[in-house]
Amino acid sequence: MKKYSLYIFVVIMVGMVSCRKELLDPVPTTDISDFKAFETKERIASQVNGLYTVLKNGKFLGGKFAITNEVRGEDFVNEKANNVTLNATWRMVPTGEAQEVKEIWSQGYITINNVNVFLDGMNAVGNKVVGDSLAKIYAGEAKFVRGISYFSLLQLYARPHWDGAGSKPGVILHWEGHNKLGSYVKARSTVNEVYAQILRDLDSAETLLPKVAPGTLTAVVHANAWSAIAYKTRVYLYLEQYDKVIQEAGKLVSTGAPFVSPAGHKLEPDVQKVFAAPYLTSESIFSLPFTGTTGDFPGTQTQLGYYFTPAAKPYTGNGEYSLHPDGIIADASWKEATDARRKFIAVSGSKKYWVKFPTPSPFTDYVPVIRYAEVLLNLAEARVRQTNSVDPYAVALLSAVRNRSDATVSYTVANFSGATVLLAAIAQEKHIELLGEGFRGMEITRLGIAFPAKSSTVPAVAPTAQQYIWPISSDELIYNKLCVDNN
Incomplete structure (x- = not known):
């Protein structure tokens, strides 16, 4: 019997709920191949919103991807021993049959395929329907979604760039839309080839998209040129191309405090407001x-919120993961009395929980994908690595992020005896600042350090160990015989 790559097959594209329901009127269809879904401006706009809807699915960037990267790190304790809620991932022993391994892979490729189907339809019909100006914006948004999807998959299922300078197997690259049952057998591209595609998408998105001033709904939940630039600072950091991080960040970050972008991006004075309606x-x-x-x-x-907040009122989470007492919360430099980020810690019984996403069920807190604070820290690290010095600009950027949450701390060059000490401080600041947002696992693999031990039964995982990265989804290996697993 012929086997098919069903996980990337799109049955419905239009009719997805939107990023905000009131922004569209979905028009359902089950026939993409005849391009009827691209015959009106309304249907096309609905599909653009649908791209974000698939991206933000809880099985991908709207939930499990971030949770996975947090619980792979050392900051959380598994309280339920439930494999449905990532117990195997926390223990660093998931197989290709694990639910999360299959779900994130599948939803990532569903997202990518939706982009490819959309771009095919726009090239065939839709561009003429909406006109050149709007067509460019829609293409830019689609490419941004595809670029960050490939980046996300790469961090879990492929070896980091430092291992073999990007020559190791990455993930599978698809550019064509699949809207019918078929056998889409394809081998994995190299890590470098995948990064090249990510950057092509983000560069194109920057060119095609407008530069939208921050602080509005459209600016935050739809991609624009600034989004693409900001995300490239992350991509180049993971590629170890620090000069390119500096180049991209230079488009966003002023050369001196208070570090405001040309569009007006800046650190929110109260960090808690970033995570509140x-x-x-x-x-x-x-x-x-x-x-x-x-x-x-x-x-x-x-x-x-379900995973990280406790069940006790005023929260309605399930308390799946408490904060590890020996994790980042044990850092003595992160002052309990004066740092506003400590307010994201709630005590329930004898445990501490991370309540950065506190809204009760159905857990509607926005999930940040990239923030200006990360851009500042990306730039700070790149400056130090590029100059191999206690770079004053990097120190000022680091100080801005810490001082925003703790007014009692301001760093100067004199606080750091060398580049290594400053790099450690920047890494620690990023660890604190982005806790709970899905960075820790990715940062550990990017930096080539071991995953710390979490208990006597969950030992440290060395960078050379097989479980340092995830296996490929067993579904992919069954249906795609050209795809090889990680070993």
């Missing part, structure tokens, strides 16, 4: 929005 701060570069409308919030057991 309406989620539209000048720091919020790109986020995934949710509402209480059925179908427009993360699915069951995929929500950040």
